[in-house]
Amino acid sequence: MRTARLAKEIDPAITTVGICWTLRTMPEAVMDQAPDLDIYIRHEYEVVTPHIISSIASGTDLGGISGIAYRSDRRINATNDAAPLDDYDSLPLPAYDLLPSLEPYFVTAPAGKPFTILYTSKGCPFRCSFCTVAGTAWKPRSADRIVEEMRYLKERYHLRTASFFDETFTLDRKRVARVCEALMTEELEINWYCNTRAHLVDREMLALMKRAGCRGISYGIESGSQRILDSCEKSLKVEQARKAITWAKEAGIKTFCSFIFGLPGEDWDSVKETLTFVKETLPTSAQFNVAVPYPGTRLYRETMGEGAESADFRKLYQDSAVIGTEALPPDDLDRARKLAYRSLYLNLRWWTSNLGHVIRNPEDLDLALRYAIKIADNYLVHGMKHAH
């Protein structure tokens, strides 16, 4: 929003356009609180954006474009929902050529540069009650198209690291195998990271992914309590989660696991089950969040009430609870979160296990040192507020 304001200060005629998937069900509130934003694209960015550009270029009315909210005569208008993209492969490769270089972009460790994120699919058909993406159609790109993009990035930018931002990279096992085989055949030597569900991996797949350059995998585990996993419709067994972490470690892939405290039914017993799960499985790193009732989710409807007016979205952060459960008020959930970080940070076995990984994979030393500094900073300076 600050960028939009700056643009308007430079020239009020500049059209400012923004996206935010999380708040897509409350476009009026977004526009109301973002006075320098002219157009808010609520969803289906790939489908909607070309129409916006054409409309701005030709000076035609925005009212016929689905999936947006915009200002007109001091009023905020929200249009109907846009149709999702049917064929992801029909899109051209992103216009990387408009960037002079990838040099300024990296996540965490400059040693991984040149780096980019990319999507190989979008959407997730699972139904986790807290998730804003839940129940959206899975739209994959073909293995050929993914490898074409990676080849282009290697040839033109000498890409070393890619992060696949898909919610569920391994939903189609055969597609994963095709991508991995092609990356190995072409010897692209790109290290990559992905997100997926813990029940959508197996030993053989993870070993193949490692050979094809996979260095880390993020699993949304959410809880070590089966009762809590069932209450939020995670469709995951604790045992599957345990195996997914073990198999990835065996394959030499780092595991980044996220957990949520405060899902319906959470009490101190289930918190303890999560802490025990973490101590037993020792993921390479873990993110502990509190449950957030994001608009549009089942959790929102259940905790705020059907048809509730939108919550104050400026308070919806995963490091400070705004809702509690029957047994645990928000303060207790914040306490559980800190307890979880402490139980990992002060765990000698965890440090030893990560040290072992760095000894076996010295190229990760830079990343590991940065992570250790971040932990110290977070623990000692920020009171585990911004932990990752």
Ligand code: SF4
């Ligand atoms: S599996 Fe992940 S992305 Fe899919 S609905 Fe659940 S939390 Fe959301």
